[in-house]
Amino acid sequence: MERTIRVVIAKPGLDGHDRGAKIIARSLRDAGMEVIYTGLHQTPEQIVETAIQEDADAVGISILSGAHMTLVPRIVEGLRENEAGDVLVVVGGTIPAEDAEELRRLGVAEVFTPGASTSAIVDFLRGALAPA
Amino acid sequence: MARVEERRSTGLEAWRARFESLRLREGEAFTSISGAEVEPLATPETVEIDYGRDLGYPGAFPFTRGVYPSMYRGRLWTMRQFAGFGTAEETNARFRYLLEHGQTGLSCAFDMPALMGVDSDSPRAVGEVGREGVAVASLEDMRVLFAGIPLGEVSTSMTINSSAAIALAMYLVVGEEQGVARERLRGTIQTDILKEYIAQKEFIFPPGPSLRLVTDMVEFCAAEMPLWHPISISGYHIREAGSTAAQELAFTLKNGFTYVEWALARGLDVDSFAPRLSFFFNAHLDFFEEIAKYRAARRIWARELRDRYGARDERSLLMRFHTQTAGVSLTWQQPLVNVARTAIEALAAVLGGTQSLHTNSYDEALALPTEDAVRLALRTQQVIAHETGVVNTIDPLGGSYHVEALTNRLEAEAYELFHRIDELGGMVAAIEQNMPQREIADAAYRYQQEVEAEQRVVVGVNRYQTETDDEIPILRIDPELERKQIERLHAFKARRDSAAVERRIAELSEAASVDGRNLMPVIVDAVSDGVTLGEICDAWRTVWGTWREQPVF
Numbered sequence A: 001m002e003r004t005i006r007v008v009i010a011k012p013g014l015d016g017h018d019r020g021a022k023i024i025a026r027s028l029r030d031a032g033m034e035v036i037y038t039g040l041h042q043t044p045e046q047i048v049e050t051a052i053q054e055d056a057d058a059v060g061i062s063i064l065s066g067a068h069m070t071l072v073p074r075i076v077e078g079l080r081e082n083e084a085g086d087v088l089v090v091v092g093g094t095i096p097a098e099d100a101e102e103l104r105r106l107g108v109a110e111v112f113t114p115g116a117s118t119s120a121i122v123d124f125l126r127g128a129l130a131p132a
Numbered sequence B: 001m002a003r004v005e006e007r008r009s010t011g012l013e014a015w016r017a018r019f020e021s022l023r024l025r026e027g028e029a030f031t032s033i034s035g036a037e038v039e040p041l042a043t044p045e046t047v048e049i050d051y052g053r054d055l056g057y058p059g060a061f062p063f064t065r066g067v068y069p070s071m072y073r074g075r076l077w078t079m080r081q082f083a084g085f086g087t088a089e090e091t092n093a094r095f096r097y098l099l100e101h102g103q104t105g106l107s108c109a110f111d112m113p114a115l116m117g118v119d120s121d122s123p124r125a126v127g128e129v130g131r132e133g134v135a136v137a138s139l140e141d142m143r144v145l146f147a148g149i150p151l152g153e154v155s156t157s158m159t160i161n162s163s164a165a166i167a168l169a170m171y172l173v174v175g176e177e178q179g180v181a182r183e184r185l186r187g188t189i190q191t192d193i194l195k196e197y198i199a200q201k202e203f204i205f206p207p208g209p210s211l212r213l214v215t216d217m218v219e220f221c222a223a224e225m226p227l228w229h230p231i232s233i234s235g236y237h238i239r240e241a242g243s244t245a246a247q248e249l250a251f252t253l254k255n256g257f258t259y260v261e262w263a264l265a266r267g268l269d270v271d272s273f274a275p276r277l278s279f280f281f282n283a284h285l286d287f288f289e290e291i292a293k294y295r296a297a298r299r300i301w302a303r304e305l306r307d308r309y310g311a312r313d314e315r316s317l318l319m320r321f322h323t324q325t326a327g328v329s330l331t332w333q334q335p336l337v338n339v340a341r342t343a344i345e346a347l348a349a350v351l352g353g354t355q356s357l358h359t360n361s362y363d364e365a366l367a368l369p370t371e372d373a374v375r376l377a378l379r380t381q382q383v384i385a386h387e388t389g390v391v392n393t394i395d396p397l398g399g400s401y402h403v404e405a406l407t408n409r410l411e412a413e414a415y416e417l418f419h420r421i422d423e424l425g426g427m428v429a430a431i432e433q434n435m436p437q438r439e440i441a442d443a444a445y446r447y448q449q450e451v452e453a454e455q456r457v458v459v460g461v462n463r464y465q466t467e468t469d470d471e472i473p474i475l476r477i478d479p480e481l482e483r484k485q486i487e488r489l490h491a492f493k494a495r496r497d498s499a500a501v502e503r504r505i506a507e508l509s510e511a512a513s514v515d516g517r518n519l520m521p522v523i524v525d526a527v528s529d530g531v532t533l534g535e536i537c538d539a540w541r542t543v544w545g546t547w548r549e550q551p552v553f
Helices: A019-030 A044-053 A068-081 A097-105 A118-128 B002-021 B051-055 B088-100 B139-145 B164-177 B193-200 B207-224 B236-240 B245-265 B270-276 B287-307 B337-351 B371-386 B401-424 B427-432 B435-452 B480-495 B498-513 B520-528 B533-544
Strands: A006-010 A034-037 A058-063 A088-093 A110-112 B106-109 B155-159 B186-189 B231-234 B277-283 B321-325 B356-358
Touching: A006 A019, A006 A044, A019 A034, A019 A058, A019 A088, A019 A118, A019 B435, A044 A058, A044 A068, A058 A068, A058 A118, A068 A088, A068 A097, A088 A118, A097 A110, A110 A118, A118 B435, B051 B401, B088 B106, B088 B139, B088 B371, B139 B164, B139 B480, B155 B164, B164 B186, B164 B207, B164 B520, B164 B533, B186 B231, B193 B207, B193 B236, B193 B245, B193 B427, B193 B435, B207 B231, B207 B245, B207 B270, B207 B427, B207 B520, B207 B533, B231 B236, B231 B245, B236 B245, B236 B277, B245 B270, B245 B277, B245 B287, B245 B401, B245 B427, B245 B435, B270 B277, B277 B287, B277 B337, B287 B321, B287 B337, B287 B401, B321 B337, B337 B356, B337 B371, B401 B427, B401 B435, B427 B435, B498 B520, B498 B533, B520 B533
Parallel strands: A006 A034, A006 A058, A058 A088, A088 A110, B106 B155, B155 B186, B231 B277, B277 B321, B321 B356
Antiparallel strands: none
8 A cells, every 4th residue: 555645834034924735735635644733833843843743754844025035945955954855845035036946956856936836745755755 | 675675586586586597607716816716797686785774884883894984085095005125225225215215104124034033143143144034133234224324204014923023122212212102103014823823833932921922012112102002913824825714804803802912912902002902904805895894894893893892092093004905926937026016915905995005926936026126016006096096985895795795695694703702712722723724725725725626717827827927126134244243243242241141131031031021121121232133032931932834734
């Protein structure tokens, strides 16, 4: 039997825009994944802790506040420092192309920008987390 | 007469029979963007219009056709572009630019740390200073923000909620420093905390103390700032979070009634504050549904204020509102197409009788807008105002069978939602039970599924895509600005009389723990002595605690 994919959907920083995060959380759940939504106003450290405690396969970070270049690297680094560098990190939000490139260079698996379909996100996670 | 009626309905039946026999387009849903069924044709038989009861004349009860007798022949709406980024210097320059280009009022966006009650130098603010609005932590920031702008002549709108009382106190002090008495200051502060719990999620304190702060502001403004609007009851963010038009209408009005009830419980006379309550709606893409929403909103507000809350002053019945085009309708793909979307939305707001309007810039799905993009958005309003002729006739769609039917439908849906909220124990109880949050999340999810199933076409996103999107310049916020802001704040804190600051903080805590004491004068004293926005909120966090939602998705 196929293992159920576990995903933490996280809202870092002071940003309160949660429409996208909730839609993604529900879409992943409807696609059969186990979803843990952190709720709002999380620090990068709290998100790392949740990902580890929940034994997540992936963390989906939703951010629309423009603070992505500060907050996302802290989550990626925090996971590595806690020997959880294998947790797949994906980001969704208003991320300019050059920032997306930089985030991928830092270890983010994929960056989804406005208009991305939920099915594309589901497919990406399934593909990236498929057993080798 | 009877024969005419008969012939009419025979005509309707004949049309319906023919219509139903014809082949219709398949694929796209014939529903509104809110998912509501739409009749293919509205006729005198399909809509009940009692002109005197439901429409009346502009400037007269129930104000469906407009709040003023002359509407845009008397005065155009205020063109008010929302602006704020970086430090107070950058935003001050943008304000002056907009005033030079014919804008008629200011509208200030604060950054996330200010909205969430943390100072720019807090660890929680790292990376967020000046990103989504202007950084304001101290009175000094507010001084710089309005430097060279005569506060006795402009009207200013400030979009801030949890920490609104502090921003208002700072504005008042800066005004008085410029020599403008508080009773002459004109403007609006959003202060609408209920929609924060429901949709925008920039809350700090639990609902009880938050509503006490709101009521303190209402009471203070009624007594000391007669030209100020202490609350802008906002549907905008509710809609952006994914609600339907009916939910936007119902939750906004119900929030408004809740503020009225708190002020009445404080012992205020309804006519002493109701004329200064203002509203803020979204202008989404579903053209007629939006126009109907504004018309229904005016009618419901006037009726409830008069009949339920006992308002006698006609000004208490007037729903005056600001409108902003729907940020959520802007696409990242082919951003220039957003110019067309925004123009159509702005036209709906004008045909709906708005008092004030912000048009989004085409680049706002990507970043905060550039100067050129903002100017184009402002020009869009100027074209509507001066070139299209739509301003010449008041409520030009009044009497349209379709628009009247939609107005009636939205009104009925709003009353259904009021009833459901009342059954839960009122709006605060409904929020605590996640009812509006869940309704909005469900509507947002349904919409997303419709887009993905291509029942709803979004140009450039799920149809008419191009290989590459147009390259447009975007505004980048210099990360250096965060450092500059923190330096200014540190210098400001170093200059203060620290004993006075401590005394003021103790006063703020004490006043917060005493019910029935108006906090506004205490806040004015505190900011005058240099207590910062974050310090004030920290004092209250200790007394009141903070709010954490149990999220539903």
